[in-house]
Amino acid sequence: MVDAESVARLAILLVAAVVALLVGWFLFVTVPGDLAQLLGVVLVLVTVFFAVRIAGNLAGSLIPSHNVAEVAVEGPITRDGGGGAISSPRGTSADDVVEQIEQADDDRGAEALLVKLNTPGGEIVPSEDIRLAAERFDGPTIAYATDVCASGGYDIAAGCDELWAREGSIVGSIGVIGSRVNAKDLGDRLGLDYEQFTAGKYKDAGTPLKELTEDERAYLQGLIDDYYDQFVETVAEGRDIDDDLIRETEARVYLGTDAHELGLVDDIGTRKAVEDRLEHLIGEPVTVAEFEPERGVMARFRGGAQQVAFALGAGITDTIEGDVDGLSFRK
Numbered sequence: 001m002v003d004a005e006s007v008a009r010l011a012i013l014l015v016a017a018v019v020a021l022l023v024g025w026f027l028f029v030t031v032p033g034d035l036a037q038l039l040g041v042v043l044v045l046v047t048v049f050f051a052v053r054i055a056g057n058l059a060g061s062l063i064p065s066h067n068v069a070e071v072a073v074e075g076p077i078t079r080d081g082g083g084g085a086i087s088s089p090r091g092t093s094a095d096d097v098v099e100q101i102e103q104a105d106d107d108r109g110a111e112a113l114l115v116k117l118n119t120p121g122g123e124i125v126p127s128e129d130i131r132l133a134a135e136r137f138d139g140p141t142i143a144y145a146t147d148v149c150a151s152g153g154y155d156i157a158a159g160c161d162e163l164w165a166r167e168g169s170i171v172g173s174i175g176v177i178g179s180r181v182n183a184k185d186l187g188d189r190l191g192l193d194y195e196q197f198t199a200g201k202y203k204d205a206g207t208p209l210k211e212l213t214e215d216e217r218a219y220l221q222g223l224i225d226d227y228y229d230q231f232v233e234t235v236a237e238g239r240d241i242d243d244d245l246i247r248e249t250e251a252r253v254y255l256g257t258d259a260h261e262l263g264l265v266d267d268i269g270t271r272k273a274v275e276d277r278l279e280h281l282i283g284e285p286v287t288v289a290e291f292e293p294e295r296g297v298m299a300r301f302r303g304g305a306q307q308v309a310f311a312l313g314a315g316i317t318d319t320i321e322g323d324v325d326g327l328s329f330r331k
Contacts, residue, residue, distance in 0.1 A: 066289035068278055069104030070114040071097055073130060077122030077152045092119060094126030096293035101133040104291050111282045112140040114274065115160055121151025121173065121331045124227060131159035131234070140281040144274050145169045145265070150253055152331035154264075155231065158238030162266045164274050165256035171264055174235055175251025176227040177330050178220060183208040231331065239264070 073092045081093030104110045115134055121127065134141050134156060143149070143157040145165040150173035157163040165171055194209040205216040212220070236243040241263055249262070259265040267277075279286045 066109050066287045067282060067284065068112045068114055068275075068286050068288045069100075069107060069110035070116060070288050070290045071100040071104065072116045072118075072290070073097055073153065073156060074116075074118045077119055077127050077130070079123060079126045091122065093293070094123075094129050097130050098133040099293055100291040101130070101137060105137050107291075109289070110139070112142070112278050112286075113137045113160075114278065114288060115141065115143045115156065116146060117143055117149040117153045117157060118146045119150070119153040119156075120148055121153055121155075124152070124176070124331050127152030127155045127331050128234075131156045131238075134159035135238075140278065142274060142278060142281075144271070145171055145256070151175065155234060155331055158235045162277070163239070163264075164267050164269055164277070165259060165265045166270070167256050167268055169256035169259075170253050171256055171259040172249060172253040173251050174231060174246055174249055175331075176224050176231060178224045178227075179330075180206045181208045182211070227331075 076091040077094055078091050079094055081091050081096060101113065104113055113134065134143075141160040141162075143160040143163045145153070145157070145163065146169065148170045149157060149163070149165065150170060154172065154174055192209065194207070196204055196210075198204050202216060202219055204210070205212070205219055232243050232246050235241060235246055245263070249264075254262065254264065256265060256268055260268050267273075269277075275286045275288070
């Protein structure tokens with residue numbers, strides 16, 4: 001059965017095609033002399049093609065064919081979705097996801113937001129940026145865990161109204177990790193000496209080429225504890241879960257069914273079940289549109305170059321993340 005909106009979109013396309021055909025025929029066939037007629041026919045067809053494309057975009061904007069926007073968070077979460085020259089670029093760019101959610105919020109057709117999660121987590125602030133963008137969306141929001149919704153992924157889910165998962169999904173890991181490489185012994189074997197030139201007692205705490213003092217270790221652990229307290233508070237408020245229960249999980253991961261029993265997940269179901277839930281929330285049949293970031297040619301080129309660099313460097317050396325003086329903090 002064809003609905004009224006589909007008929008209206010088709011009418012816009014037909015009108016645009018006819019108008020473009022008439023205008024193009026007049027400008028490129030009738031007006032020029034005989035020598036230009038062959039070229040004129042080609043130009044008419046080109047004019048009709050672009051007019052129909054423009055009209056299609058206009059029709060989609062004025063009369064949207066969707067009512068649910070979907071954004072995906074897949075792979076490790078970083079600020080730009082990549083890493084260094086040898087880090088795997090196959091991750092989620094937090095800035096891109098935030099942009100997609102904001103586009104969905106401004107979109108005339110998007111009455112609800114579906115956030116598909118398949119991520120082990122990642123950097124702390126980028127994960128929070130995505131969560132905050134989901135919280136700002138004006139309409140129902142559902143997070144749907146496919147394979148993995150852990151750590152930073154669960155942080156994002158805390159910004160949605162509901163979290164659904166599959167029975168075999170891996171959910172949880174509500175914790176924070178801080179890591180550093182201790183290269184002191186290696187430096188000694190190579191004859192490398194570490195000389196300190198700093199201003200501030202803890203400025204070089206965590207530097208790989210020196211041993212941590214007990215004071216520095218306590219300082220860095222305090223940062224991790226503060227991050228963890230913030231994470232627990234965010235999850236407790238966003239998911240309406242008692243903070244003691246969250247701490248009792250001790251950052252473990254659970255299968256979807258176990259997570260549901262603990263209250264970490266609202267419901268278990270397939271993608272179809274999630275769409276049925278969205279249909280109930282917005283009160284009409286669901287049509288989902290995937291929102292993707294607007295990436296230019298140079299951005300795509302950089303992404304391709306990263307993949308080539310990763311392929312060349314894989315197996316040669318390990319990745320060392322150094323967010324703060326040799327330390328890496330992640331959810």
